[in-house]
Amino acid sequence: MKCLTVHQIYLHLEKELESSENKKIERHLRSCSKCRKALEGRKLLLQAVESLPSWQVPSGFTHQVMDKIFPAKVTLWNSFLALAAGFSTFIAAFFIYILATGQNLSSVFTGFYHNVWEQIKSNSLIFIKFFKLTSISLKILRELLEHILIGFLQATPITSPEVQIFIIFLLILTTSFIFGLQRKSLFGEKQ
Amino acid sequence: MHEDKELVEKTLQGEKEAFEMIIRRYQQPILNYIGRMVREQELALELTQEVFIRSYSSLHSYQPKYKFSSWLFKIASNLIIDYWRKKKIATFSLDQQQIWENQNPTLQVTDNEPSIVRKLELSELREKIEEALEKMPASFRELFVWRHINELSYEEIAEIKGFPVGTVKNRVFQAKEMIRQLLEEKS
Numbered sequence: 001m002k003c004l005t006v007h008q009i010y011l012h013l014e015k016e017l018e019s020s021e022n023k024k025i026e027r028h029l030r031s032c033s034k035c036r037k038a039l040e041g042r043k044l045l046l047q048a049v050e051s052l053p054s055w056q057v058p059s060g061f062t063h064q065v066m067d068k069i070f071p072a073k074v075t076l077w078n079s080f081l082a083l084a085a086g087f088s089t090f091i092a093a094f095f096i097y098i099l100a101t102g103q104n105l106s107s108v109f110t111g112f113y114h115n116v117w118e119q120i121k122s123n124s125l126i127f128i129k130f131f132k133l134t135s136i137s138l139k140i141l142r143e144l145l146e147h148i149l150i151g152f153l154q155a156t157p158i159t160s161p162e163v164q165i166f167i168i169f170l171l172i173l174t175t176s177f178i179f180g181l182q183r184k185s186l187f188g189e190k191q
Numbered sequence: 192m193h194e195d196k197e198l199v200e201k202t203l204q205g206e207k208e209a210f211e212m213i214i215r216r217y218q219q220p221i222l223n224y225i226g227r228m229v230r231e232q233e234l235a236l237e238l239t240q241e242v243f244i245r246s247y248s249s250l251h252s253y254q255p256k257y258k259f260s261s262w263l264f265k266i267a268s269n270l271i272i273d274y275w276r277k278k279k280i281a282t283f284s285l286d287q288q289q290i291w292e293n294q295n296p297t298l299q300v301t302d303n304e305p306s307i308v309r310k311l312e313l314s315e316l317r318e319k320i321e322e323a324l325e326k327m328p329a330s331f332r333e334l335f336v337w338r339h340i341n342e343l344s345y346e347e348i349a350e351i352k353g354f355p356v357g358t359v360k361n362r363v364f365q366a367k368e369m370i371r372q373l374l375e376e377k378s
Contacts, residue, residue, distance in 0.1 A: 007364050
């Protein structure tokens with residue numbers, strides 16, 4: 001048998017040849033060091049390829065894909081259940097408090113109303129200022145948001161996502177600063 | 192262990208858990224394939240996720256006479272091509288492809304054939320193989336990864352690409368020689 005072709009070597013290594021053909025090749029390999037060397041080199045290469053490390057699948061990847069395929073649906077019934085659960089937890093906590101402190105239920109209610117009324121009376125001026133300030137802030141905020149939205153609609157196609165995030169961050173910072181100043185000056189003015 | 196076809200049937204009947212099992216079974220091989228094609232972890236994960244989303248939405252069109260894994264790899268392959276087209280990324284130069292295609296499969300082993308493979312440590316060799324894979328034309332790399340990393344049979348690869356088995360064998364052989372030559376060139 002004449003020397004092997006590269007193709008024959010690979011087929012032999014992958015056991016893709018008929019057994020009679022394989023036997024012929026093995027016989028030739030016993031007597032030909034050149035082909036033996038060529039086969040050894042390729043065998044090592046394939047072994048190294050087959051032991052290449054896998055790409056890392058992050059934990060939680062399966063759930064992430066499942067959530068994309070089957071997104072959780074928020075139904076009216078689910079929302080009602082969540083609200084009911086929250087309310088019943090509050091009621092249960094309240095009764096546990098009553099039982100643990102040994103207080104009279106009616107005195108707790110009377111005390112609560114009395115406290116709330118006292119608070120309202122003593123802080124009425126602050127409450128009025130607070131509501132006034134909130135209504136002004138909401139007005140300004142609405143206009144500001146409108147302008148931001150218009151600005152973004154124009155800027156989106158020409159800026160990168162990183163720049164957009166930075167702009168949003170700057171806007172939030174500036175807005176909080178303006179509101180902080182305004183609130184401080186309003187209170188100061190009346191005092 | 193459930194058969195793929197059984198899991199597909201259960202998914203079509205509305206059992207979400209069956210599709211979850213499919214994802215768990217194939218996420219690693221699909222990521223290994225896509226990762227070596229696009230060479231970027233985040234992008235590879237994104238595309239792997241997309242493979243499962245696409246396969247779920249077209250599951251009704253899957254024909255059980257084909258192997259499910261082949262069908263999944265075909266979706267992955269098409270997705271990569273779509274991505275490259277969208278990004279206008281040239282997958283390989285035609286000249287380069289032609290040079291390799293003209294390589295003679297009946298090439299005889301030469302005297303004093305150099306063999307860098309024997310001189311390198313395994314970890315170093317793996318690193319150099321990954322680098323060589325990166326340089327290989329995508330059409331060859333794809334077949335090589337399927338055969339030697341995903342361990343698909345030549346028949347499966349032929350089914351995915353719609354090529355005759357002989358053509359697949361030839362191209363995988365060329366890919367292997369390409370890696371060997373790239374390793375020798377580097378040394």
